[in-house]
Amino acid sequence: IITAMCFFTLAGILALAMRIQLAVPSNHFLNPDRYNQFFTTHGTAMMFLFAVPVMEGFGLYLVPLLVGTRNVAFPKLMTFSYFVYLSAGLALFLGLVCDMGPDVGWFAYTPLSGPSFSPGHRVDLWSQMVTLVEISTLASAVDIITTIFKMRAPGMSLNRMPIFVWSQLVTSWMIIFAMPSVMLCSTMLSTDRLTHIGTHIYNQAEGGDHLLWQHLFWFFAHPEVYIIFIPAAGFVSAILPAMTRRKIFGYTAVVLSNVATAFIGFGVWVHHMFVTPVPELGAGMFTAASLMIVIPTGVQMFCWIATIWGGRPQWKLPFLWVIGFIAVFLIGGLSGVMLASTNIDSQVHDTMFVVAHLHYVLIGGSVFPLFAAFYYWFPKWTGRYLGSGLGHANFWLMFIGFNLTFWPLHHLGLHGMTRRVYTYLPETGWGPLNFIATIGAFTIALSVLCFMINVIASRKRGMLAGTNPWGAGTFEWATSSPPANYNFVHPPTCQGREPIWENQPDAAIVTGLRTDIRQALSTTTLDAAPHHRYDLARSSIHPFLVAAATAYALLGGGIFHPRHAVYALILATILLWIWFWTSEKKQRGIANLTWSK
Numbered sequence: 074i075i076t077a078m079c080f081f082t083l084a085g086i087l088a089l090a091m092r093i094q095l096a097v098p099s100n101h102f103l104n105p106d107r108y109n110q111f112f113t114t115h116g117t118a119m120m121f122l123f124a125v126p127v128m129e130g131f132g133l134y135l136v137p138l139l140v141g142t143r144n145v146a147f148p149k150l151m152t153f154s155y156f157v158y159l160s161a162g163l164a165l166f167l168g169l170v171c172d173m174g175p176d177v178g179w180f181a182y183t184p185l186s187g188p189s190f191s192p193g194h195r196v197d198l199w200s201q202m203v204t205l206v207e208i209s210t211l212a213s214a215v216d217i218i219t220t221i222f223k224m225r226a227p228g229m230s231l232n233r234m235p236i237f238v239w240s241q242l243v244t245s246w247m248i249i250f251a252m253p254s255v256m257l258c259s260t261m262l263s264t265d266r267l268t269h270i271g272t273h274i275y276n277q278a279e280g281g282d283h284l285l286w287q288h289l290f291w292f293f294a295h296p297e298v299y300i301i302f303i304p305a306a307g308f309v310s311a312i313l314p315a316m317t318r319r320k321i322f323g324y325t326a327v328v329l330s331n332v333a334t335a336f337i338g339f340g341v342w343v344h345h346m347f348v349t350p351v352p353e354l355g356a357g358m359f360t361a362a363s364l365m366i367v368i369p370t371g372v373q374m375f376c377w378i379a380t381i382w383g384g385r386p387q388w389k390l391p392f393l394w395v396i397g398f399i400a401v402f403l404i405g406g407l408s409g410v411m412l413a414s415t416n417i418d419s420q421v422h423d424t425m426f427v428v429a430h431l432h433y434v435l436i437g438g439s440v441f442p443l444f445a446a447f448y449y450w451f452p453k454w455t456g457r458y459l460g461s462g463l464g465h466a467n468f469w470l471m472f473i474g475f476n477l478t479f480w481p482l483h484h485l486g487l488h489g490m491t492r493r494v495y496t497y498l499p500e501t502g503w504g505p506l507n508f509i510a511t512i513g514a515f516t517i518a519l520s521v522l523c524f525m526i527n528v529i530a531s532r533k534r535g536m537l538a539g540t541n542p543w544g545a546g547t548f549e550w551a552t553s554s555p556p557a558n559y560n561f562v563h564p565p566t567c568q569g570r571e572p573i574w575e576n577q578p579d580a581a582i583v584t585g586l587r588t589d590i591r592q593a594l595s596t597t598t599l600d601a602a603p604h605h606r607y608d609l610a611r612s613s614i615h616p617f618l619v620a621a622a623t624a625y626a627l628l629g630g631g632i633f634h635p636r637h638a639v640y641a642l643i644l645a646t647i648l649l650w651i652w653f654w655t656s657e658k659k660q661r662g663i664a665n666l667t668w669s670k
C-alpha cells in the first residue's frame with residue numbers, strides 16, 4: 074500500500090507538470106517529447122502501479138483479518154509478488170529519468186508503438202514492465218482467492234462473507250481472466266520489436282493485424298477499470314454499516330451486482346474502439362452491453378443510499394468520503410452512459426471529454442473510497458485516529474480541487490480539444506478553462522499534502538482509538554489494533570454477517586492451533602467447516618531471489634538481448650527448485666481441534 078502511494082505521488086507530480094504546460098496556450102514549459110513521456114508514464118503508473126496494486130494491497134492486508142484467520146494462504150507468493158511489482162515500478166521511473174520514458178500513451182496502440190514508428194528502447198521497457206507487473210498481480214490474485222476459499226473462520230459460509238471479501242474474490246477472478254490478455258499482447262509487441270526475434274504479429278504489411286492489439290488490450294483494460302472499481306465499492310459496503318449503525322441494505326443484491334458487473338465487464342471492450350472499422354451490428358451489441366452494466370452499478374448505488382436512508386448516519390470522516398464518492402462517481406457514470414452511444418462517442422472520442430469521464434470514475438470511483446478506507450482503517454494499523462482538522466482540509470480541498478480540474482474538461486472536449494497534444498493555439502479560446510483546471514490540479518496536490526502530513530503526525534501522536542473505534546461488526550476489529558503479526562491467537566468462529574454484532578456471547582473460538590510456528594486452520598470452501606491444520610511458510614529469501622530472476626528475464630531479455638531471458642530462466646528454475654525443496658511439509662492431517670466455549 075505504501076509503495077503504491079509512492080507511485081501515486083510520483084505520477085501526480087507528472088500530472089502537475091502536464092497541467093502547468095496546458096495552463097496557457099502556446100506554452101513551452103515541457104517540449105512535445107517530454108510531454109509525451111510524462112502523460113504516458115502518468116497513465117501507466119496510475120493504472121498499473123497504483124490503482125490495481127493498492128486495491129490488492131488492501132485485499133492482502135484485510136482479507137485474512139476479515140475472514141478471521143492468521144495470514145494469507147501463501148505468504149511467500151505474496152513476497153514474490155511484491156518484489157516483482159517493485160522492480161516493474163522502479164524500471165518505469167528509472168526509464169523516465171534516463172530519458173527512456175515510454176511516449177506512446179498508456180494503451181500503446183500499434184503500429185505507433187511498433188518498431189517502425191517507435192525505434193529505440195522506450196517501448197521495449199514499457200511492454201516488459203507491463204508483463205512484469207501483471208505477473209505480480211496474478212500471483213496476488215491467486216493468493217487472495219485461496220485465502221478466501223480455504224481459510225475462513227468456521228461458520229463463515231459463503232453467504233456470510235463480508236462484502237469487501239466478496240469484492241476481492243470477484244476482482245481476483247477478473248484478474249485471472251483479464252491479465253493474461255495484456256501479458257500476451259505486450260509480449261507479442263516485444264517479439265515484434267526485438268530485432269533478434271522479429272515477428273510481424275501487428276505488422277499489416279506482412280500479414281499481421283494491428284487492430285489485434287486493440288482487441289487484446291481492451292479485453293484486459295476494460296475489465297481492469299472494474300478491477301479497480303469493485304474493490305473500491307467493497308470499501309463503501311464495508312464502511313457504511315459501521316457509519317450508519319445498520320447492516321447493509323440488500324446484501325444479496327450487492328454481491329450479485331458485483332458478480333454481474335464482472336461478467337458483463339468482459340463483454341464491453343469494443344466501446345473503446347467505436348471509431349475503428351467495427352461492423353455496425355457489432356458496435357450496437359457493445360453499446361447494449363455497456364448500457365446493461367449500468368444496471369448492477371445502479372443497484373449497488375441504490376442499496377448504499379437505502380442503507381444511509383434507513384440507518385443513523387454519523388458524519389465522521391470515512392462517511393464524508395463515501396458521500397463525496399457517491400456524488401462524484403455518479404457524474405462519471407453518467408458520462409460513461411453517454412460515451413457508450415456510438416454516435417456521441419464518434420464525436421468526442423480522443424477528446425478531453427473522455428479524460429473528464431475517466432477521471433470522474435477513477436478518482437471519484439476509487440480514490441474517494443480509498444481515502445474513506447484510509448480514514449476508516451488507519452486506527453487498525455496504528456491504534457490511532459487520523460486527525461480531524463487536516464482530514465476535513467484533505468476532503469474539501471480534494472472535492473473542490475477535483476471538480477475544478479475535471480469539470481472544465483467536459484466543455485473543452487465538447488469544443489474539440491483533443492487529448493495527448495502538448496499545446497493549443499490562443500485562437501481556440503481554450504485558455505481560461507485550462508487555467509482553471511490547472512488551479513484545480515494544484516488544489517488536489519495541496520489536499521494530498523494535507524493527507525500526508527496527517528498520516529505522519531497521527532501515526533505517533535493521533536488520538537487513541539481503542540480496539541473497535543467505529544463499533545463495527547466485522548472480524549478485523551475483533552483483535553487488537555494494531556494486530557499482532559499472527560492476527561488472532563485463538564481465531565474466532567462466525568455466526569452471522571456482522572459477527573461482532575451477531576455472535577452469541579458463548580460463541581466458540583478455535584483453540585489447539587500451535588503458536589510456536591505459523592499455523593492456521595483450513596476450512597471447507599462452501600460452509601467453512603474446519604478441515605485441517607495448515608502450516609504456513611516460514612520466512613525465506615527465495616521469493617525475493619526468484620522475483621529478481623523474473624525481473625532480469627523480462628527486462629534484460631526484452632530490452633537488451635533475448636539471451637538474457639534464457640540465462641534468467643535457467644537461474645529461476647534452479648531457484649524455484651531450491652524454494653520448493655526447502656519448503657515445509659504443508660498438511661498436518663485432519664484437524665483435531667478443541668473448541669472452547
Ligand code: HAS
Nearest residue numbers: 298302344367370371406407409410412413422431434435
Ligand atoms: Fe468508462 C472510457 C463507458 C464506467 C474508466 N472509462 C474509459 C476510460 C477509463 C474508464 C479509464 O462506452 C478511458 C480509457 C482511455 O484511456 O481511453 N464507463 C463506461 C460506462 C460505464 C463506465 C457505460 N469507466 C467506468 C468505470 C471506470 C471507467 C467504473 C473506472 C473505475 N468508458 C465508457 C466508454 C469509454 C470509456 C464508452 C470510451 C470512450 C472513448 O471514446 O475512448 C458504466 O459502468 C457507468 C455506470 C454507472 C452509472 C452511475 C450510477 C448508476 C445509476 C443508475 C441509473 C442511471 C441510468 C443512466 C439509468 C451510470 C444511478 C441514465 C443515463 C443518463 C445519460 C442520464
Ligand code: CU
Nearest residue numbers: 295342344345
Ligand atoms: Cu471501457
